[in-house]
Amino acid sequence: MAETGTHIETAKKLLEAGEVIGIPTETVYGLAGNALDPEAVLKIFRVKNRPSFDPLIVHTDTLGKVEQFVKTLPDPARRLADRFWPGPLTLLLPKKPVIPDLVTSGLDHVAVRIPNHPLTLQLLARLDFPLAAPSANPFGYISPTAAGHVVDQLGDQIPYVLDGGSSQVGIESTIIGFSEGGPVVYRLGGMSLEQLEKVVGKVSVRSHSTSNPKAPGMLSSHYAPRIPVVLQTPEAALKDHLPERIGVLAFRHISPLIPAEQQQILSPAGDETEAARHLFAAMRSLDAMNIDIIVAELLPDMGLGRAVNDRLRRAAVKL
Numbered sequence: 037m038a039e040t041g042t043h044i045e046t047a048k049k050l051l052e053a054g055e056v057i058g059i060p061t062e063t064v065y066g067l068a069g070n071a072l073d074p075e076a077v078l079k080i081f082r083v084k085n086r087p088s089f090d091p092l093i094v095h096t097d098t099l100g101k102v103e104q105f106v107k108t109l110p111d112p113a114r115r116l117a118d119r120f121w122p123g124p125l126t127l128l129l130p131k132k133p134v135i136p137d138l139v140t141s142g143l144d145h146v147a148v149r150i151p152n153h154p155l156t157l158q159l160l161a162r163l164d165f166p167l168a169a170p171s172a173n174p175f176g177y178i179s180p181t182a183a184g185h186v187v188d189q190l191g192d193q194i195p196y197v198l199d200g201g202s203s204q205v206g207i208e209s210t211i212i213g214f215s216e217g218g219p220v221v222y223r224l225g226g227m228s229l230e231q232l233e234k235v236v237g238k239v240s241v242r243s244h245s246t247s248n249p250k251a252p253g254m255l256s257s258h259y260a261p262r263i264p265v266v267l268q269t270p271e272a273a274l275k276d277h278l279p280e281r282i283g284v285l286a287f288r289h290i291s292p293l294i295p296a297e298q299q300q301i302l303s304p305a306g307d308e309t310e311a312a313r314h315l316f317a318a319m320r321s322l323d324a325m326n327i328d329i330i331v332a333e334l335l336p337d338m339g340l341g342r343a344v345n346d347r348l349r350r351a352a353v354k355l
């Protein structure tokens with residue numbers, strides 16, 4: 037069973053020995069291994085049960101190190117990096133051969149991020165290789181936002197989880213690429229479109245395309261609890277689903293129609309950023325309840341509300 041602790045030296049030694057471990061970031065916890073070591077990268081895919089056509093994000097701690105493994109940094113990418121790194125933003129950049137093809141699933145661009153978490157930044161500063169790290173959940177399930185979530189699901193397969201407390205952003209990073217037509221967001225995430233557009237002007241969003249070869253992992257049925265999710269009001273659900281036991285994932289308000297202990301409120305104050313922080317833990321606790329269905333409410337389409345809605349819509353897709 038994985039040990040949990042705050043020892044950077046333990047984490048460093050394990051990673052140098054080719055192991056994969058859990059690491060905290062401000063978005064979600066990552067399942068990290070040496071990005072330059074194909075054996076370690078293979079282990080990541082195996083532990084997560086992730087298909088090898090779904091590429092991994094590479095994490096490091098300085099722009100200087102990023103430049104060692106990407107060919108160029110287009111001007112808008114540099115401006116975003118200067119403004120938002122370390123932070124919840126991933127840039128798609130042309131890779132140098134030093135990054136194994138396994139990391140990018142054979143694509144010629146690598147996804148790169150400098151995460152904003154003090155423990156992980158210290159760890160990255162002491163390593164002489166970058167870390168490949170997908171979210172530390174079994175493929176298709178809800179991403180972890182606490183060390184305990186990682187231990188619960190992957191603890192029997194990894195030796196260590198570096199415990200950095202609860203993830204402060206709570207949803208995965210925004211992924212952005214740079215085409216001739218301008219910047220393109222492939223995954224909505226912890227950095228809002230409004231923030232990005234202040235720095236690089238209009239960006240287009242292609243996160244819902246299911247035929248997008250650039251982000252094959254961004255398909256439906258991601259972030260999904262075991263219990264089916266429907267996007268409905270509790271009132272409508274009561275009409276449609278009686279006598280099933282209903283759980284509620286609400287933005288601001290508790291519903292008088294459903295027992296309070298079967299409800300999770302994301303932000304009583306109505307703040308999309310706070311709602312994002314609480315989203316995945318709320319989904320997990322509903323998933324552990326004795327209920328038949330989760331009724332979820334969409335947020336206003338602004339700020340991180342868009343990214344939360346994206347997660348809810350994907351969770352609600354039934355196979």
Ligand code: TXA
Nearest residue numbers: 063066091092145146147170171208209250251252253
């Ligand atoms: O916030 C985050 O981004 C977290 C933390 C741990 O950094 N990581 C994360 O990784 O969410 P993951 O693997 O769960 O999601 C990364 C997504 C993948 O689904 C993949 O499709 C896309 O990023 N991606 C990775 N490399 C890519 C590439 N070279 N080109 C296009 N998309 C890529």
Ligand code: MG
Nearest residue numbers: 170171179208
């Ligand atoms: Mg993931």
